[in-house]
Amino acid sequence: MTETVLRVRGITKSFGARAVLRGIDLDAHRGDVIAILGGSGSGKSTFLRCLNLLELPDAGTIEIAGAAAPLVHDTQGRARIADPRALNDLRAKTAMVFQNFNLWTHMTVLDNIVAAPVHVHGVPRAEAADRAQALLEKVGMAGFAAHWPRQLSGGQQQRVAIARALATDPDLMLFDEPTSALDPERVREVLDLMRALADEGRTMLIVTHEMAFARDVSTRVVHVRDGVIESMGPPALMFGADASPVFRAFLSH
Amino acid sequence: MSDDLPIATLLGFGPDGWGWALVSGAGLTLAVALGAMAIGTLLGALLTAAQASRAVWLARAAAAYGVILRGVPELLVVLLLYFGAPGMLAAGAALFGLPPPGSPPALLTGCLAIGLVSAAYQAEVFRGGMLAVPRGQIEAAMAAGMGPFARFRRVIAPQVLHHVLPPLGNIWQFNLKDSALVSIAGLAELMRVSLVAAGSTRRPFLFFATAMVLYLVMTSASTALFRLAERRGQRWAGGR
Ligand SMILES: Nc1ncnc2c1ncn2[C@@H]1O[C@H](COP(=O)(O)OP(=O)(O)OP(=O)(O)O)[C@@H](O)[C@H]1O
Ligand SMILES: [Mg+2]
Numbered sequence: 001m002t003e004t005v006l007r008v009r010g011i012t013k014s015f016g017a018r019a020v021l022r023g024i025d026l027d028a029h030r031g032d033v034i035a036i037l038g039g040s041g042s043g044k045s046t047f048l049r050c051l052n053l054l055e056l057p058d059a060g061t062i063e064i065a066g067a068a069a070p071l072v073h074d075t076q077g078r079a080r081i082a083d084p085r086a087l088n089d090l091r092a093k094t095a096m097v098f099q100n101f102n103l104w105t106h107m108t109v110l111d112n113i114v115a116a117p118v119h120v121h122g123v124p125r126a127e128a129a130d131r132a133q134a135l136l137e138k139v140g141m142a143g144f145a146a147h148w149p150r151q152l153s154g155g156q157q158q159r160v161a162i163a164r165a166l167a168t169d170p171d172l173m174l175f176d177e178p179t180s181a182l183d184p185e186r187v188r189e190v191l192d193l194m195r196a197l198a199d200e201g202r203t204m205l206i207v208t209h210e211m212a213f214a215r216d217v218s219t220r221v222v223h224v225r226d227g228v229i230e231s232m233g234p235p236a237l238m239f240g241a242d243a244s245p246v247f248r249a250f251l252s253h
Numbered sequence: 254m255s256d257d258l259p260i261a262t263l264l265g266f267g268p269d270g271w272g273w274a275l276v277s278g279a280g281l282t283l284a285v286a287l288g289a290m291a292i293g294t295l296l297g298a299l300l301t302a303a304q305a306s307r308a309v310w311l312a313r314a315a316a317a318y319g320v321i322l323r324g325v326p327e328l329l330v331v332l333l334l335y336f337g338a339p340g341m342l343a344a345g346a347a348l349f350g351l352p353p354p355g356s357p358p359a360l361l362t363g364c365l366a367i368g369l370v371s372a373a374y375q376a377e378v379f380r381g382g383m384l385a386v387p388r389g390q391i392e393a394a395m396a397a398g399m400g401p402f403a404r405f406r407r408v409i410a411p412q413v414l415h416h417v418l419p420p421l422g423n424i425w426q427f428n429l430k431d432s433a434l435v436s437i438a439g440l441a442e443l444m445r446v447s448l449v450a451a452g453s454t455r456r457p458f459l460f461f462a463t464a465m466v467l468y469l470v471m472t473s474a475s476t477a478l479f480r481l482a483e484r485r486g487q488r489w490a491g492g493r
Contacts, residue, residue, distance in 0.1 A: 052395075052396050054392055054395060054396060084400065084401075088398045088399070088400050089398070091395065091396060091397070091398040092397075092398030094396070095396065095397070096392075096393070096396040098389060098392070098393065100389055102387070102389035102390050102392065102393040103390075103393075104390055104393065104394075104407075104408055105387075105390065105412070105489060105490070106408075106411045106412050106415065106486070106489045106490075107489070108489075115397065115399075115407060116397040116398065116399070119399065119403050119407055120397060120398040120399055120403065121398075148488065148489045149489075150489070150490075164397075168397070168398075174396075
């Protein structure tokens with residue numbers, strides 16, 4: 001029995017007149033590594049940002065490890081979170097790794113990592129700091145605890161951002177093009193780290209343009225096109241001859 | 254006649270000396286500036302929040318406040334409050350059938366007048382400071398499950414503080430100097446004391462020069478304090 005970590009039904013989202021997401025359903029079980037592929041502007045980032053409610057979907061339901069933050073709609077149909085506490089609870093079960101790292105520049109590497117455990121989850125600081133040191137070791141950044149983010153290369157910042165994401169032991173990790181802002185020679189160090197996370201059974205949703213990574217590491221490939229899931233399946237199938245013609249056309253663009 | 258009294262006596266703390274008056278004048282000057290700064294910070298923060306509000310009328314009112322208070326001479330605001338406040342208070346009291354309460358203390362009027370202007374400038378500074386916090390860092394805080402209070406306390410405030418300290422230092426210096434305008438309301442702050450001393454001793458140069466030195470001591474001491482505070486934030490920002 002594998003536990004369902006993510007259950008998404010009927011997500012829609014428009015920006016003004018532009019319908020960016022047009023009804024997305026997706027389930028993830030513990031240990032799933034789902035690569036989300038698709039053309040520019042197809043709605044991948046918007047979808048990912050709907051999952052932790054950085055964007056509020058217009059309709060649909062999201063359940064993450066048993067937590068949900070129901071939406072209510074005002075008279076003009078605009079969505080709003082019914083209960084702010086439920087919102088933060090749901091977010092606390094997830095972690096996001098951004099294209100531009102988004103480390104807090106006024107905090108040391110260590111403080112970046114302990115911030116959520118201490119200030120969101122109420123972990124004692126000393127305990128959080130011990131765990132942060134272990135995480136820094138794991139991401140190959142031992143010895144950088146006292147550094148400031150600006151002193152690090154892009155690849156190093158992203159590895160710290162991944163340590164920050166791991167610090168709360170999230171049920172679901174969301175990656176939005178984690179290697180797109182990196183120098184080509186720095187991409188590998190981040191991908192290797194993500195592969196290690198996949199191997200230890202982390203549940204991850206990864207928006208990426210790294211096709212080899214999607215093929216070799218993911219348990220499922222999802223192709224998003226025009227705000228819907230055009231096709232999905234295990235990588236062996238999606239990268240094989242029986243994949244949907246639309247997806248094959250996307251791959252060979 | 255004091256024309257022939259030695260400087261040490263005039264500036265001293267004896268019966269013919271103005272020392273105590275000057276010191277307490279400087280104290281009142283600091284009090285006006287501090288009060289104005291506090292009022293300005295409080296009201297300025299509210300104005301910043303109002304300007305960012307989704308309620309259009311509130312945002313417009315806050316913007317209009319800034320345009321007006323930054324656009325008229327400070328002296329006018331001081332005069333308006335000083336001469337206008339008793340009338341306004343009397344009218345207010347009359348609404349409740351009370352006798353006119355008379356003039357509010359000059360210190361209060363002074364703090365308020367300078368503070369109202371200070372708020373208009375501080376609101377601009379805060380607004381700039383808020384805009385300087387990268388959106389992505391706020392989203393990272395949201396994604397980590399921080400609520401509005403934690404986001405403000407842990408991410409927004411420290412960065413805003415770093416950005417606003419230098420301009421706030423300037424505003425503080427203006428507050429300190431503008432407090433001289435309150436002398437017109439009869440408050441015995443440094444400017445007023447030196448005017449009175451200059452007049453009654455007929456040694457204007459001596460007393461105005463002394464006032465100048467005292468103002469300079471206050472401004473440079475506070476500049477040094479602000480510098481110190483700024484330096485603490487520079488490590489993460491990479492030394493500017
Ligand atoms: N906040 C917003 N306001 C208005 N339009 C937006 C907003 N965010 C995204 N969009 C639009 O929604 C569409 C989908 O954007 P999204 O960022 O989800 O695409 P994407 O699949 O992640 O693309 P990319 O591969 O370029 O990152 C785009 O047309 C984009 O311009
Ligand atoms: Mg995107």
